[in-house]
Amino acid sequence: MNIWKGVRVCLALLFFIPIALFFVDFTGTLPDQLHVLLHAQVMPALLGGFWAIILLHLALTLLVGRLYCSTVCPAGVLQDIINRIYCIGKTKKKGARRFAYHKPMNALRYVLLALTALSALAGVMNLYLLLDPYSHFGRIATNLLRPLVMLTNNGAAHLLMEMDNYTLYQVTVSTVTRAGFVSGLIALLLFVGLSVWRGRLFCNTLCPVGSLLSLFSRYALFRPAIDAESCVHCGLCEQACKAEAIDSKGIKIDTSRCVDCFNCILACHTGSIQFRFAPLKKKAEQVNEEAKPDASRRTFLATSGILAGTLPAIAQGRRTRKRLRQGQDPTHWPPVTPPGSLSLERFKDLCTGCHVCVTQCPSQVLRPAGLQYGFDYLLKPYMSYENSYCNYECTVCADVCPAHALKPLTKEEKTTTQIGVAHFFIERCIVYTEGNDCGACSEHCPTQAVRMVPYQGTLTIPEVNPDLCVGCGGCESICPVRPVRAILIKPNEVHKRVEKPKEEEVKDIEVTDFGF
Amino acid sequence: MKRRDFLRTSALAGAALTLDFKGLSAALMNNTMAVEAVPDMVAVMGGEPAAMLDKALEALGSIGQYVKKGQKVVIKPNIGWDRTPELAGNTNPELVAALVRKCLEAGAEKVTVFDHTCDNWQKCYETSGIEKAAKAAGAIVMPANDEKYYQSVSIPNGKNLKSAKIHEALVEADVWINVPILKNHGGAKLTCAMKNYMGIVWDRRFFHQHDLQQCIADICTWEKKPVLNVVDAYRILFQNGPQGRNASDVATLKSLIVSPNIVAIDTAALALFNQVKKLDLAAASHIGKGEALHLGTTDLKTLNIKRIKL
Numbered sequence: 001m002n003i004w005k006g007v008r009v010c011l012a013l014l015f016f017i018p019i020a021l022f023f024v025d026f027t028g029t030l031p032d033q034l035h036v037l038l039h040a041q042v043m044p045a046l047l048g049g050f051w052a053i054i055l056l057h058l059a060l061t062l063l064v065g066r067l068y069c070s071t072v073c074p075a076g077v078l079q080d081i082i083n084r085i086y087c088i089g090k091t092k093k094k095g096a097r098r099f100a101y102h103k104p105m106n107a108l109r110y111v112l113l114a115l116t117a118l119s120a121l122a123g124v125m126n127l128y129l130l131l132d133p134y135s136h137f138g139r140i141a142t143n144l145l146r147p148l149v150m151l152t153n154n155g156a157a158h159l160l161m162e163m164d165n166y167t168l169y170q171v172t173v174s175t176v177t178r179a180g181f182v183s184g185l186i187a188l189l190l191f192v193g194l195s196v197w198r199g200r201l202f203c204n205t206l207c208p209v210g211s212l213l214s215l216f217s218r219y220a221l222f223r224p225a226i227d228a229e230s231c232v233h234c235g236l237c238e239q240a241c242k243a244e245a246i247d248s249k250g251i252k253i254d255t256s257r258c259v260d261c262f263n264c265i266l267a268c269h270t271g272s273i274q275f276r277f278a279p280l281k282k283k284a285e286q287v288n289e290e291a292k293p294d295a296s297r298r299t300f301l302a303t304s305g306i307l308a309g310t311l312p313a314i315a316q317g318r319r320t321r322k323r324l325r326q327g328q329d330p331t332h333w334p335p336v337t338p339p340g341s342l343s344l345e346r347f348k349d350l351c352t353g354c355h356v357c358v359t360q361c362p363s364q365v366l367r368p369a370g371l372q373y374g375f376d377y378l379l380k381p382y383m384s385y386e387n388s389y390c391n392y393e394c395t396v397c398a399d400v401c402p403a404h405a406l407k408p409l410t411k412e413e414k415t416t417t418q419i420g421v422a423h424f425f426i427e428r429c430i431v432y433t434e435g436n437d438c439g440a441c442s443e444h445c446p447t448q449a450v451r452m453v454p455y456q457g458t459l460t461i462p463e464v465n466p467d468l469c470v471g472c473g474g475c476e477s478i479c480p481v482r483p484v485r486a487i488l489i490k491p492n493e494v495h496k497r498v499e500k501p502k503e504e505e506v507k508d509i510e511v512t513d514f515g516f
Numbered sequence: 517m518k519r520r521d522f523l524r525t526s527a528l529a530g531a532a533l534t535l536d537f538k539g540l541s542a543a544l545m546n547n548t549m550a551v552e553a554v555p556d557m558v559a560v561m562g563g564e565p566a567a568m569l570d571k572a573l574e575a576l577g578s579i580g581q582y583v584k585k586g587q588k589v590v591i592k593p594n595i596g597w598d599r600t601p602e603l604a605g606n607t608n609p610e611l612v613a614a615l616v617r618k619c620l621e622a623g624a625e626k627v628t629v630f631d632h633t634c635d636n637w638q639k640c641y642e643t644s645g646i647e648k649a650a651k652a653a654g655a656i657v658m659p660a661n662d663e664k665y666y667q668s669v670s671i672p673n674g675k676n677l678k679s680a681k682i683h684e685a686l687v688e689a690d691v692w693i694n695v696p697i698l699k700n701h702g703g704a705k706l707t708c709a710m711k712n713y714m715g716i717v718w719d720r721r722f723f724h725q726h727d728l729q730q731c732i733a734d735i736c737t738w739e740k741k742p743v744l745n746v747v748d749a750y751r752i753l754f755q756n757g758p759q760g761r762n763a764s765d766v767a768t769l770k771s772l773i774v775s776p777n778i779v780a781i782d783t784a785a786l787a788l789f790n791q792v793k794k795l796d797l798a799a800a801s802h803i804g805k806g807e808a809l810h811l812g813t814t815d816l817k818t819l820n821i822k823r824i825k826l
Contacts, residue, residue, distance in 0.1 A: 028638070158664075164626070170662035362636050391598065391636060436727040437801070439703025444634060448756050452702040458799040460702070478634075480724035504764035509754075509792055511769050514559050514823055516787035516816050 075133030138354030143184030179370030199242030340398030420471030444474030585623030674734030700757030779812030
C-alpha cells in the first residue's frame, strides 16, 4: 500500500469511528468532549463563524488538495465505505475500476454553492440543511444507525437479563420521528445511489463544502500528478478514480474534483502517478476552462430556474407561520427551541439539522421536526414534551452543537433561561373535572413555578408563577389529561432570563419527640 | 415512731431490698423473655441510619424472622429524583445498603434494588448514591426504565385499579421490603410507605386519571405485601415535595420507623411529619382509604409500639 493512501485511510478512520460512535452511543459512555471532532466540520464552522477553523481547512486544501473530503468529512468516508462494500465479490472491472472520466459539472456545483451562500446570508431558505454532507451523515447515524444499534442492544440485554446481568439495559427508541427517519433514508439512498453509480458525484456536484474546497484545491501545491514521459496510457488510473477526475488520454488530473484518495497511485503499474509538489501551471488551468461545454450552461439555467421557482413557495411558508404564531390556539404555537438557541429566528438560521443534540440529550426530549412548524423548521430539533422533559441543570445539547446554533450555557445560565412558559387550563385539570387529587405537574416542577394551592376541602390545584418557570416541560410531559393536556408550555420565540427561585434560609429544626 | 418499730422496719426494708432486688430483676427478666410480644412497630430516633436499623431489627427479633435462607429479596427504596442524599428526595443510601447487608446475612439468595424513577433513571440511580451503596453491599441494582421490565398482575381487591404492570423483580421475588423516605407531596400530600408503591408500577398515568389517592390504596392490596416497611426519616422533605428545591425544604430528624403494618406506619410517619409541619390525616386520604380496604389501622393506640432513643 502506498504511504499516502495509508495516511488517508488512517486519518479517515481516526475521524469517522469516533464520530460514528458518538452518534450511536445511547449510553452516554463516550465523553461529551468528542464533539470537538464535529467542530472540524466546515459547514457548522462557517455558520458558527469559526473563522480559524475555516482558514485552516482552506490553507490545508491549498497545500495538499481536498484531503478533507476523504478524512474529516464523515459523509465522504461513508461513501468510501459504501463503495468498498459494493466492490466485495466483484471483478476489478465491475468494482474498484468501474469509473471513467467525466467533465466537471461546474455550473451546477458553483450555482448551488452560490445559492447556498446567498440563502444562508439572506436567511431565506436553509439550502445548507439539504446539502451539507456532515448533516446528511448525522441524520443517517441518528435516525437509522442508532435505532438499529439500540434494538440490537435490547436483544442482547434480554439475553443477559436471563443471567441476572444488567450491564446492558432496555432502551426505548423515542427520538426517531417520521421526518427524521425519512431524512436519514433519503440521505443514505442518495449516498448509495450516487456513489455506486458514479463515485464521488455527490461531492463534486451537490456538496457545497466540496465545491468551496474545489476553488482552492485546483491551486493545490501538492497533488497527484502524472509523469507524461513514463505514462503508457493504460487508463487504469482513470478507471480507479472515484472522483472521475482523471483524463488518461489527456494525461490530466482535475484537482478541483480530486479528493486525495490516492487510489490512482496504487492503480498505476508504471509508477507514473505520484503525489508531489506540482503547482498549477498556466497550461493545466486551461483544462478547467475547456471543461465548460454547452451542457453546463443548460444545467445552470435549469438549476437556477428550479431554485428560483421554489423560493416564493418557501417565502409563502414563512408568511403562513408568522400568521399562525399570533394565534392563541396551542396547536398553532411555534416550536419550543432548545436552551442555548436564544431565539427561534436565530436558531432557524444556524441549525444544519445534524441531530447530534438529539442523540446526546439524556432525557431524549429533542426530536427532529417534520413540516408541522413550517418548511423553514424542517428537520431542526424541537422540545417534545410528549413523554419527556428537559433536565433542569443539563447543558449537553448546547455543549455539543458544532455550529453553536445552540450556544453553550453554564449551569447557572441554563437554570435561569426561560425557553417557554407553562400555561394552565383549569377546565381540563383533573382536580377541577374529577374533584380528585393529582399534582403530577407540580411534582415534576424543578423550580416550583407550578405549585399546588388550596382549592376545595383538602384538594389543592396547580398555580403557575411565570417568573419562576423555565419551560422545561416537566409539567406538560406528566399531565395525565388526554387528548389535550391541562398544562402546556407556550414557547418564548426569544428566550428570556428568569430569577432563580429564592433560597429560603435553612432553619434549624429540632425534633425530640416522635409525635405518636 | 418507736425505736423497735423503726429497727424492725429498717431490717425488713433492708431484707426486702436485698431479697426483692434479685427476685424482682429475675422476675422482670423472665417476664421480658416470656411475656413481651414482638412489637407491632418500632420507632428509633437519634442515630445514624445503619445503627437505627440495627436497633429496630433487634427490637423486632431479627431480620431472620422476615427473610429466610435462599429467598429472593427485593428492596424497594424511593429513587425518584435526580437529587443528592442531603436534599432528601430519595431514600437514604446508607439505610438501603445496611438493609441489603442484613438480608444477605440472613441468607438471601439475592437482593434486588430498583425504582421506577421520575427523572432520568441513570441520573437518579447515580445522584441518589443508592446504586453505588447497594451494589457495594452486594445487591443487584436493576433498571426499571422500560415497559419490558414489567408484568401484568391482577389487583382483585382494588376499587378503581383492577390490574397493574408490576416490575418483574418484584413479581418473581419471595419477599420484599418497602423502604420509603418520608416526604411532603404536592399531589398525595404525603409520600411514605403506601405512596412508595407507585415506583413498582409502569403506568402511573392511570393512577392520576382515576383518583390518585384511591389508586394508591388499591395498589397496596396486591397480594404480595412487603414483609416490612422501613420508613427513612433521617432527613425528611417537609415542603415542596416530592422533589424539593433546596436545603431549606429539608429537616433532619434522624429517625426510623419499622413495621409490617403499612397503614399504621404511614399514620405514625404522618404524626412525626406533624412535628415539623402541620398536615391532616384526612388530606393524605390514601391512608384512610387503605384502612377501609383492611390494609391496617390508623389507630395507633391499639398497637404495641416500641420507641427507642439513641
